[in-house]
Amino acid sequence: MGTHVNPNNRGFRKALKAGNYVDKTGLISYINSVLSTEDFETCFTRPRMFGKTTSCRMLAAYYSVGANSEDLFKRTEIEKDPTFREHLNKHPVISFDLLAFKDDWSNQDNDWSDFNGKKPTLVQYIRNTIVKELAEEYPDVSIAPKSSLRKAMLAVVAYLEEKENAKNKDTNTHQFVVIIDEWDLIIREEKDNPTIIDDYIEFLRSLFCSQDTDFYLAGAYMTGILPIIRYNTQSGLSDFREYTMLDPGPLARYVGFTQEDVHKVCQKFDADEQTMKSLYEGYSVRGVEKVYCPFSIVEAAKNDDYTSHWPMTSSTAVFTDYVYSHFNCLYDAIDHLLVYENVQINPRIFQNRLDELNTQDKLLTVFVHLGYLTYDYESSTVRIPNYEVRQHILDAFSEPPSKKYRTYR
Numbered sequence: 001m002g003t004h005v006n007p008n009n010r011g012f013r014k015a016l017k018a019g020n021y022v023d024k025t026g027l028i029s030y031i032n033s034v035l036s037t038e039d040f041e042t043c044f045t046r047p048r049m050f051g052k053t054t055s056c057r058m059l060a061a062y063y064s065v066g067a068n069s070e071d072l073f074k075r076t077e078i079e080k081d082p083t084f085r086e087h088l089n090k091h092p093v094i095s096f097d098l099l100a101f102k103d104d105w106s107n108q109d110n111d112w113s114d115f116n117g118k119k120p121t122l123v124q125y126i127r128n129t130i131v132k133e134l135a136e137e138y139p140d141v142s143i144a145p146k147s148s149l150r151k152a153m154l155a156v157v158a159y160l161e162e163k164e165n166a167k168n169k170d171t172n173t174h175q176f177v178v179i180i181d182e183w184d185l186i187i188r189e190e191k192d193n194p195t196i197i198d199d200y201i202e203f204l205r206s207l208f209c210s211q212d213t214d215f216y217l218a219g220a221y222m223t224g225i226l227p228i229i230r231y232n233t234q235s236g237l238s239d240f241r242e243y244t245m246l247d248p249g250p251l252a253r254y255v256g257f258t259q260e261d262v263h264k265v266c267q268k269f270d271a272d273e274q275t276m277k278s279l280y281e282g283y284s285v286r287g288v289e290k291v292y293c294p295f296s297i298v299e300a301a302k303n304d305d306y307t308s309h310w311p312m313t314s315s316t317a318v319f320t321d322y323v324y325s326h327f328n329c330l331y332d333a334i335d336h337l338l339v340y341e342n343v344q345i346n347p348r349i350f351q352n353r354l355d356e357l358n359t360q361d362k363l364l365t366v367f368v369h370l371g372y373l374t375y376d377y378e379s380s381t382v383r384i385p386n387y388e389v390r391q392h393i394l395d396a397f398s399e400p401p402s403k404k405y406r407t408y409r
Contacts, residue, residue, distance in 0.1 A: 004096045005133040006066030011057035013072060020268075020298045022261045025078035027055060027254045028062050031219060032083040034241075036172040041208055041220040041240045043183070044248070045227050047371025049295035049313050050256045052223040056095065056181040059221055063177040064093040087173070091218060092156060094130060095179040098224075101126050102185060114145075122186070122196070123203045150206055150216075157216040175218035178207070184224035191354035201229065201237070209239055226369055230351040245285070245368050246347050246375050252287035257294045271301035279306055282386030286377040293371070296388060310371070311392035319372060320396045322363060329360045337373070338393070342381035 015021050034040050046052055061069045062078070067089050073079050104110075105125045112119055114128055128145075131152045135143040141159045143152045153176055160174035183204075190196045207213075208220055220240075227244050228237050243251045257265070266273040276297060283291040299309040323330055333343045343364065350365040357363050364382050367373040372393065374385040384390045 002066070002133040002137055004094055004130050005137045006064050006093055007060050007095050009057075009061035009064070009067040009069045009072060012054070012061035012069070015054050015057060016072060020265065020302060021054070022257060022264060022294070023076050024051065024055065024254050025058065025062075025073060025076040027251065028059065028078040029081045029083070030250060031059065031221060032081065032087055035087070035177075035219040036175070039241050040218065041237075042243070043222045043224075043228055043237070043240045044243045044251055044254070045184070045224050045369065046245060046255055047225060047293070047369070049293055049310055050371070051254075051294045053097070053181055055254070056097070056179050056221070056223060059177070059179050060093055060095040063087060063089070063091045063179075064095070065089055065091060066093070090173040091175065091177045092160070093177050093179065094153075095181075096126070096130070097181040098126075098185040099182045101129070102189075121199060123199050127203065148206065149203075150210055150212065153216040154212055172218045176216055177218055178220045180220075180222040182224050183222040184226040187226055187229055187352075188354065194355070197229070204237055208237055213239075226354075226366075227352045229353055245283075245371075246365070247286055247377060249287075252285050255285050255288070255291050256283065257292040257297050258288055259290050261294075262292055262297055265297055265301050269301040269304075271304070272306070275306050276300060279387050282384075282389075283374045284376045284385075293388075308388045308391055310388060311395070318370070319367075319393065322357070322366065323396070326357060326363055329358075330363055333360055333364060337382070337384050338390070340383065340390075342376070342379065342383045344379075344381050345375075346380065347375065 031042065034042065044052075044055075061067050061072060069089055073084070073088070078084055102122060105122050110119070111117065114132075115124070120128065127149050131143060131147055131149055132145070134152045134156060135141070135145075138156050138159060141155050143155055147155075157174055157176065164174065186200045187197060208217070222240070227242050228240060241249075243249045245255070248255050262276060263273060265271065266276060276292075280292050280296045280300070281290055283293070285291045293310045295313065296309040300306050323334070336343050345364045346361045347365040347368070349359070350362045354366070357366060364373060365375075368375045368382060372384070372389060373382040375382050384393065
């Protein structure tokens with residue numbers, strides 16, 4: 001049991017103890033249904049504070065052979081699923097948060113002794129850390145220190161299958177489940193550095209799109225804010241099934257809180273449901289009537305504080321940097337959006353590349369993924385989702401732009 005290899009269930013247990021968890025274990029049922037099928041790789045993206053990290057911790061707690069989590073799933077939706085015990089704590093798991101990795105990599109106190117004293121690239125650091133943990137977790141497996149992650153996983157799966165021999169030979173429980181949180185961090189933060197992005201995408205390709213993937217991987221789940229980057233309309237990770245704020249497909253119920261979820265939270269905390277709806281209702285998701293930001297609902301309910309919560313988790317600069325740097329092509333759209341009008345867009349032309357935001361359609365599509373706008377699938381239009389987000393946008397415009405943007409004012 002390690003930090004990234006076969007983790008324990010401490011993160012999910014902590015979320016449950018907080019007392020405001022809403023049962024989203026039905027997501028596990030979906031992942032179970034696609035394990036070891038053509039759809040075994042899932043990328044599910046949502047805005048910040050929509051429960052992405054909790055979902056990753058839940059999946060790790062459920063699948064990891066390094067955890068004992070049966071008690072955590074009592075009286076939950078997944079417990080009623082016929083596949084519940086088939087995969088419960090049966091799989092080797094690799095689970096990591098890219099933000100945590102980047103923080104560790106940026107630590108000035110690192111001596112980089114594993115790299116001859118020279119700071120590695122972030123991808124090298126991720127690969128080395130996980131391979132090292134695999135070697136520690138499986139000391140009987142021959143894993144070279146400089147081995148690729150793919151080869152290390154292949155060696156572990158071969159060892160596990162041989163160890164159990166015929167008893168479990170036809171099952172997939174010796175194959176890995178890989179879980180990545182904040183998968184798109186490098187795409188967002190290094191948008192002007194294509195070399196770093198290409199290196200990272202190539203690392204993911206080697207892990208998820210190799211000829212050996214079917215042998216060592218039962219399933220993969222990535223989450224973040226942006227969908228997978230595309231090159232000439234082709235996904236950089238073509239085997240993944242993508243579910244986004246534009247079309248969450250079968251995962252619509254797990255985008256955020258549904259009307260039913262909000263009702264349960266309001267009952268638990270004796271909160272004013274009507275006030276809650278008037279401030280936070282508004283995200284349109286195909287397949288679900290209304291979707292709410294979980295963070296805003298929980299904060300309002302438990303603190304009896306019906307003000308803006310989601311905007312407080314990020315600086316207005318995130319929004320204004322995009323707007324002022326492309327103000328000429330957004331001017332008319334912003335005018336319409338601020339008076340609660342819908343604006344037509346074509347989201348298909350956005351290739352999920354932040355270095356190519358040169359049209360109104362691309363920019364407004366980015367705002368959907370970031371949570372500043374919501375998308376109506378039937379009409380192909382966007383609008384500001386609710387009062388809370390509208391106030392955040394107005395606050396952004398109340399601040400003067402930095403010098404480099406003032407020519408657009």
